[in-house]
Amino acid sequence: MANLLWLQSGGCGGCSMSLLGAEGPDLISTLEAAGIELLWHPSLSEQTGIEVRQLLQQIIDGELELDLLCIEGSLMRGPGGTGRFHLFGGTGIPMIDWVSKLAEKARYTLAIGSCAAYGGITSAGDNHADATGLQFEGELRGGLLGSEYRSMGALPVVNVSGCPVHPNWVTETLIELALGEGAVERLDTLGRPRLYADQLVHHGCTRNEYYEYKASAEQLGQQGCMMEHLGCLGTQAHGDCNTRPWNGEGSCTRGGYACINCTAPEFEEPRHAFMETPKIAGIPVGLPTDMPKAWFVALASLSKAATPERLKENARSEQLIYPPTLHKRKN
Secondary structure (H helix, E strand, C coil), X not given: CEEEEEEECECCCHHHHHHCCCCCCCHHHHHHHCCEEEEECCCCCCCCCHHHHHXXXXXXXXXCCEEEEEEECEEECCCCCCXXXXXXXXXXXXXXXXXXXXXXXXXXXXXXXXXXXXXXXXXXXXXXXXXXXXXXECCEECXXXXXXXXXXXXXXXXXXXXXXXXXXXXXXXXXXXXXXXXXXXXXXXXXXXHHHHCCECCXXXXXXXXXXXXXXXXXXXXXXXXXXXXXXXXXXXXXXXXXXXXXXXXXXXXXXCCCCCCCCCCCCCCCCCCCCCCEECCEECCCCCCCCHHHHHHHHHHHHHCCCHHHHHHHCCCCCCCCCCCCCCCC
16 A cells, blocks of 8 residues: 655645546545555545644654655745744644655655645745745745755656646556656656646647637637637647546636646746737747747748638637538539
8 A cells, every 4th residue: 555645735725626526436436446545635534633743743753654745735934934824733833844854754745736836826926925836946946845855766746737736637646656657757847747748738629720720719708719819828838638628528728718827837927917918029929839930920821811711700709600511612
């Protein structure tokens, strides 16, 4: 059995809520089938107070093995590096101290969600709480544990990022590590599991035909591609959200909302409105990551010239007006 401990720090608890939506099978059945024992989770476990403190102390003293340490939420170091903005309930000890000690004993340490990975929403703005990720502070390595941190299993922090994280990203990563298949090569440069980070949100998007012809939505609720005017970052965002949708059918773009690249560091501060595409000379600043800008501009011009009339009309509509029709040749 692999022992799993889950702690929550500075965040909304949304990743736990998402995790509870795991299907086929449910979360508890998945953990049991994988041989993972949940030692404690603040929302799912009955133990409180002295029972939890004794459990944590057993791990720190080496009396109980800790295979999987999951941290949800950013780590709050304020005020002045004391960590006293967030004391672990009933202990009088800052959460950052508990996490640092437990991370020394963990076979693998996982940051669950973008707050724990990079600081996320909690670190936005003036960051009065001095919130940070476990091993990243935004795009910079460091964070609470430092850039050189390695778990007992010789891995850096595994950043299962997302806001919230997809439940299957968590369960599949936990299973992979519990089976002893964790390796640095399975993580990308930002510490994200490649099982989902090697894909883009753009892959499988239901609006891809509009994207190919650059038939763009101009207002929320319209059918067209949201990249040109409404801030969608799906062509840059790493995640398989549209090929592995939530609950089998949901994703941001399928729900009519632009992708805000929530698996990336500093997504919370894009320096413009989320639903706005910044442009220079009419050309979107954020272009697909794997295509030279000059190529994109040239192809976009050709695509717009060849856009079928039905796509132009449908793109600016809140519902499908013109279905595809068979083109008839003229003799």
